[in-house]
Structure formats: structure tokens, C-alpha cells
Amino acid sequence: MGNWERLVWNQRDVLLAGFVVTVEVCAIAFAAAIIGGLMLCLMRLYVPPLRLVAIVLIEFFRDTPIFVQLMWVAYVWPEVFGFPNSFFNAGWLALALQSSGYLAETFRAGIEAVPSGQREAAFSAGMSQAQTFTRIVVPQVALATAPSIVNQFTVIVKSSTLISVITVPDLMSQSQKLVNVWYEPIEILTATAAIYIAFVFAISLAGKLLADRLRQRYGLAAS
Amino acid sequence: MxxxxxxxxxxxxxxxxxxILLQGLIFNVLVFVCSASVALSVGLGAALLRVNRFWPMRWIGTLHVEVFRNAPDxxxxxxxxxxxxxxxxxxIRRRVEFHPFVSAVTALGLVYSGYFAEAFRAGIQAIPQGNLDAGRAFGMSERLILWRITLPQVVRRMLPEALNLFISMFKATTIVSLIAVPDLxxxxxxxxxxxxxxxPLYTGAALTYFLIIFALSSGVRVFGERWRRKILA
Known part of the structure; x- marks a missing residue:
């Protein structure tokens, strides 16, 4: 047990600092992914001239491995587009791009699941298109897709371990630094793995509870 | 600009x-094939534990699934x-070292065995009890029932989801480069x-992976829809 105390408990500040960076990157990436996914989805459904662009972007983000995308955003984008200007920004941007592709498809499925009769009913009740969208479509889509959105957050957390490769000081990278100092990987890496597993487990548990609550309260089949 | x-x-x-890049891609496929076999067999084992009659077995199966499904690869x-x-x-009191390829196959195989276990379990639990009872009435052993009655139906049912998991696995093989497996x-x-x-090199790599995975996932999408229609009909 002495090793655990020396290598993990006494290094808790270092690990905690890393964990904070992980949470920060994931939170920013998650928020950006929801906005990006929404924009891609709306472009695909409601802006015919941009439809093809949206489809190509969605498919590209979804069908490129996150590690490849990360390297591409971190090393090619700054030269071509002038941003991201730091590895921290490249990290969350790559995570957000990937997830925005998945979320766009989630939102689309949610929107298309709203029966067209409801839209027609809203129209004949005198609602404008914008009103129909915000009052009839959005609440139902938000409820139905909430569990998948939470699930996407766990994907972001899992993929975020890779940003240590581009030297962002997240939990993974902090623990690897400790391993390089002490040359004793057993305790440090096991503890790191346990932290990640517990964190992801907690998020998906929260997602499950949320889905159950929504189902009970609004009688919606949350899947 | x-x-x-x-x-x-x-x-x-x-x-x-x-x-040399094609050689790397072949390594991706090799890692994929090996770790997919590991994931399928370990996943089936974990699923059988999860539907076991004895609760300690079920508990081990659940632990396996929860740990590996929630672990970043x-x-x-x-x-x-x-x-x-x-x-x-x-x-064993001896110095052991893993070849990077072995580590890659083991790690990816274990992580995805958690997902496959859930797919298997859903399929196993969907089999009507009457099928198993009928098998027993014919005097089939439990193992024979598994191979002749349960698994053929499970495989049919889980095929589309399994193909999607295979695609995720293939994407995940890109990270094995980080422990020096000479992949693309x-x-x-x-x-x-x-x-x-x-x-040009990172752009080329991204495009290569995109084209391969896009082709695969489009194929899977079309096939999955047709398959579901066939199964449900």
C-alpha cells in the first residue's frame, strides 16, 4: 500500500490538475459540438443550397478516426486556416468536430421523428414556421435526444485521452509525466484508468437516470 | 493562404x-482482424456469464462489461x-514484455468485448424460452442448445450492430501507432x-481513412436496412 500512497495519493495535486484540464476540454468540446451539430443538422434539413456541404462535412467528421482528425486539426489547420493557435484549442476543436457530426445525425433523426401532422396542425392553428419549430419541434426533439446527447459526452471524454499526444496537460498526460519521473507505472496507470472508468461510468449512469426521469414524466420513449 | x-x-x-503507407494500412487490417476475434470470443464469454444462473457469475460478467465499456481505449x-x-x-517471477502488436490486439479486443457482450446478451435474452425447452425435451445438451438453437438466432439478430462495432474498431486501430505498431x-x-x-501527409492520411471508412459504413448501412427487413419479414 506504501506505493499507492507515495505514487498516487501524494501526487493528487498533479493528477487533479490534469483532471481539471480534461473536464475543461471536454466541456468546451461538448458545448461546441452541440452548437456545431445543430448548425449542420439545420443546414442539411432546411437550407437546400448548403445541403450537400452539410452532408459532406457530417460524413467526413463521422468517418475519420478521432486520432487522425486530431493530428490533422493540430498540424494542418494552423497552416491553412491560421487557427487553432494552441494545442489546447486544437484538442477541443477536434473533439467537437467529430461529435458534431454524430450529433447532427442524432438531431436529424429526432426532427424527422416528429409526425408531420403536428406541423400541419400548428400551421392551421396560425403558428408561423419559426413558432412551430420552437414550440412544437424543439421540445420534443430535446426530450427524445437527451440520452443520446449525454452518451455523446462519454464518447468525448473517452477520446479526450488522445489530446495528451499533442501535449495538452490533461489527466492522461499528467499521469504519463509521473510515470516518466518515477518509472513505476503499475499504481499510477491503474489509478488513472480507474479515474477515467469511474468518470465515464458516472456520466452514463446520470444519462440513464435522466432518460428514466424523462420517460416517467413526459411518457416519451427515450431511446 | x-x-x-x-x-x-x-x-x-x-x-x-x-x-510503405500501404504496408502500414495492412497492419491496421491485421490488428483489426486479430482484435475483432478476441473481442468476439471474450464478448460471447462475458455475455454467457451475464445470463448465468449463479449470481457470482452474473456479477463477474457485469463487472467485465461495465469496466471495458467505460474505459477509454x-x-x-x-x-x-x-x-x-x-x-x-x-x-511468475520472470521478466515479461509484450510485443506492441500483442498489446494492441489485447487492449482493443478487451475494450470492444464489453460492447460485443451487450450485443450478444440482448440477442440471447430475446430467444423465446419455448425454444430452449423444446431443445431440452429432445434431449439436447446445454452446449448443443447453445450452438444449434441460441447462437444461430443471436448472430442473425445482432449482425447489423456487430458490423457497426467492427467499423468503430477499425477506426480505433489508428491509435496503436502510439505504442509503435507500424500502422498507417x-x-x-x-x-x-x-x-x-x-x-500533405496528414491530409492524405485523413482522406485515406475517410474513404475506406465511408465506403464500409455506407455498405453496412444499406446492408443493415435490408437485413433488418429480411429478419422482421
């Missing part, structure tokens, strides 16, 4: 190194490569170190 863009889209250097890769050999070494990404970074031209 347009100059840089042109440079990053000038994939001739990518083409120049095609032989990169930390598992690092853990299997650097910690597992030490633990085995402590156990590893060879790309080697060439970049020599040529100092990351733009």
Missing part, C-alpha cells in the same frame, strides 16, 4: 511513399502495454519526420 492550401492538397508526396492500450506485463512478471499513422509520422511536410 492559397499557396498553403495548394501545398496541403498536393498529395504527390503521399503517393510517392505509397508502398487509449488508457487501456497504455495499461495493457506497460502495466499488464509487470503484473504477470510479478506473478505510424508510418505517416515517420515520413513526416524525414520530409518535414506534415500538411
Amino acid at each position: 492559397s499557396d498553403v492550401l495548394k501545398q496541403s492538397l498536393d498529395l504527390s508526396i503521399f503517393w510517392e511513399y505509397r508502398a 487509449y488508457i487501456m492500450l497504455v495499461w495493457v502495454h506497460f502495466v499488464l506485463p509487470l503484473l504477470i512478471g510479478l506473478l 499513422m505510424y508510418n505517416v509520422s515517420m515520413v513526416i519526420q524525414q520530409e518535414m511536410r506534415p500538411l
